[in-house]
Amino acid sequence: AQKVTQAQTEISVVEKEDVTLDCVYETRDTTYYLFWYKQPPSGELVFLIRRNSFDEQNEISGRYSWNFQKSTSSFNFTITASQVVDSAVYFCALSEKTDNFNKFYFGSGTKLNVKP
């Protein structure tokens, strides 16, 4: 079973639309960390956010917001008023502790196309 599932392979929106990228994770740990990364067409991976399992507060950073819900094992990412520069592949990732060391898992990514 996938540890991190990003069911949306590709999403296309028109500029200024809001868009939500879904992330569902699976873990038995009580302490774990969730991340979102952005990979623009230039190819580099850029860290966006880190969340630990004890902090379910939603977070907002400019046009970006994250909704962490342990009850549904989801960590969804919303971009408000999308812009063309938001076009990228977005990865959700999980870090959990297994056998005394951390294991890291990335989702398969969601490609976001924002059209002018």
Add this chain to the structure above:
Amino acid sequence: DAGVIQSPRHEVTEMGQEVTLRCKPISGHDYLFWYRQTMMRGLELLIYFNNNVPIDDSGMPEDRFSAKMPNASFSTLKIQPSEPRDSAVYFCASSPGGPGGLPQHFGDGTRLSIL
């Protein structure tokens, strides 16, 4: 501050050749990660080090792959002999110490093509 530095940026070589990818982590970062990204398999963690010691190498595909970290400022990922299916973008990342793996800072990647 300089970010994670990877070299070369691109490598094209013939199958059977030895390939060495290099990485210089951000100074002061205790963790170093090697990832591989392909269209088919997405982003895969190959191995990571903590304080120069390999911690989890369960993602290393086979014996043809090896990684070393002789000191805190340098790591290599070697493929010998290389095969066409090794063609991918290889990323190195580093992060400071701490639980859960604080945000990983990625290098620009090495695009490897094995002919």
